[in-house]
Amino acid sequence: MTGPLADPRFRRLLAGQSLSSFGDTALYLMLGIWAKELTNSNSAAGGVFLALGLPALFGPLTGHLADRVRRRPLLIGTNAAAGVVVLSLLAVHGRGQLWIIYAVAFAYGLASGILSSAGAGLRKSLLGPEQTASANAMLQTVSQGLRIVAPLVGTGMFVAFGGGSVAILDSVTFAAAIVALLTIRLDEPRGHAVPAGSPGSSGSFFADVTAGFRHIRSVRLLFQITVVTACGFTVIGLTETAIFAVVDQGLHRSPAFFGVLNSTQGAASVLGGIAVSFMLKRLGEARVVGLALAGFSVASLLYTSHSVVLCLIGSVGDGLGLVWLVVGLSTAAQVHTPSFLQGRVNAAWSMVVLTPQTCSIAAGAWLIAVVDYRVLLLAIVVVMAVCAATLLLKPAAAPAPAPESERQAPGIAAPSRL
Template identity: 45%
Template sequence: MRALLARRDIRLLVLARLIDMAGSNALWIALGIRVKELTGSNSAAGLVFFAFILGTLGAPLGGALVDRVRRRPLLIVLNLASTVLVLPLLLVHDRHGVWICYVVMALYGLASGATSSAMTALTQSLISPEHLGDANGLLQTLLQGLRLIAPLLGAGALSAFGLGPLVVGDAATFALAALLIALIRQREDRPQSARQEEAGAHIAAGFRYIARTADLRQLAVAVVLAVVAFGFSESVLFAVVDAGLHRPPTFLGVLSSLEGAGAIAAGVGAAVLMRRAGEGRTVMLGLACAAAGFSLSAAPSLLAVAPGTLLIGASLPLIIAGVMTLFQRRTPASLMGRTDAALSVLIGVPQTTAIAAGAALIALVDYRVMLATMAVLMAASALYLATRTTRLPTEAGVTTQVRAGGRTTEPQNHHGDSAVGDGAADR
């Protein structure tokens, strides 16, 4: 990691991502609180986040754009556009302006999906395959730490200064991120011209690539099972605090801090684990941690819930870093944007459905039954990966080969290295 941060371009890329996420996380929570204040409705506040998720489902359109243009200039344009995009929120003063929040958040989600795919693709082009695990582990450590702080700052700033300064601050973070990306010096090759194909086929290419690449397909199936469990947890954790621990709702903040601490610790070790065991086993360990964490959380005792929460937090960076690294290593640069976008949709749709289902089921089903179901889903996901026969090429092994236009090619990244995997059978 020290070697990565010694490179000026990598420092700029990581800093841009952190600044972008800091502003976004602070604004999102504050905007939900503000809508709740203006309307008095929990449902209206929840629709803020639903509008964002709805926007992210347009990620395949952004992914198609990412694979047609240079990623660095695109990221600059997307960040500058987002700077302007959030400013209409300054017009929200009463309940009659709440619709503006929904429109802005839907467009915000659309821009965020394209930005995420472009950032993933740019990271792939700037960092050699053997260092992608280190980069993703580092980024997860920093982002998990940020997620502990940014929502608290957003809620505190809203209470002290109102929504306006937060909107202006978020716009400023986008502008600063654009500047930092503009300062990256490494030359980015122009994307190779793709063969002529219908727009729909071009957009769907990421889904087709995942479907025909066995290890990516298997990992996608496992992660879809996992995100259903995580979607249920959005509602279940409130019941753990109330019915299980008999604590006030504010105690959820304590559990959130424990979850963040577990995430930071796991993020630090994710890179080392991926080098030694491979991305697949890293993801499996994350899934197993989540299964154990959900099981422990069913016990009506803080002595069980606290370590369970730590394990749930630790599971996230292991899963995310392992998935991101494998997809970056196994996907040719010409498809990275669309493949990342396809994975976002494959994850986003079941996760959104699970969040809605969890909110309904928690009123009908004992929370311990739901936790048991979540643990089973996580364990089944880990077992599915463990029993797959597909084995990834090792770091010193076979170069990934991708069929394109009827011939076999070797996808190269910007450094001229083949996009290879480094470990076990395995977003």
């Protein structure tokens, strides 16, 4: 084996993340379907994704946490807590317990932020910056590839046995992630050295928490990618609600057909993940993210049709865009960020990008009741096309990779993600 797979620890990490991603995908897609069936409301279904996105507002705090404690124990504890919380869905029996679905979705989003901030640095500690792009591509390819099967399994179990069965499945996959982490041996000190004068070296709590934002601002490539993506995401959240109207009003299918669209998206993500490492080497992170935004634009345009075939092709555009966006953003952040800032930088760009998305989800949940869903989709087409053109035509140059310090400073640690 070559590349990241040559390290048996990464192979175990990949296996654990893959199982966990399978459970996650089966569950959170089912949550939207569950809310739709309980209320027959597209707004209620979109509210699930709003609850998933709201924890991004706490990104600076979760990133700071990931940079202050050891990564592996934090990942294990967060996976354990999420595995327990998800079982509360067993108490949902009717519309009166809809709030439990929202509460679980919020907790899920919070756990995801911690795991994301803690995981990026763990992979970098395992593999080094030279293997970052390949490792991110493999993780995303497998994770998104599972979306071919996971939505169908989740919706199938929901229809046959109810939402509680999917909650139990997801809880078991959290346990699989914990087992994988327990088998990884890593000499992990309490933290990484913080060079004098660098972001996060002042000792002030506020300065430490916001160090990730300052680092992004200081690296032109990271700043451009983050800001342009955030501008695009001011409308992308409209899709989370509009897609239910696409399935219902446009295609005249049941909410379960949402799982078919997501399975198609997962298949496309596998193809996109296979190519993304090569694309990053030839095009650079900015242009890869630009192509991702272009994929979202094309997908939204196709969703305005009443054709099942065109909507499935739109899901292909979404799948390619998703894997290219995540790998492009995460690789740029990891490669051009020192270890002691990994958690905060990951959390910072997540907050800057996901907060506009969360606001647009909230707007979509309200607008879907008063505006034709195709108008919302056309707004996405236009904004995403402009943002894509910005990155494709005038990408910022990549700086030299951030140097890694060999010394460690007590009380400060880096991030990771499982």
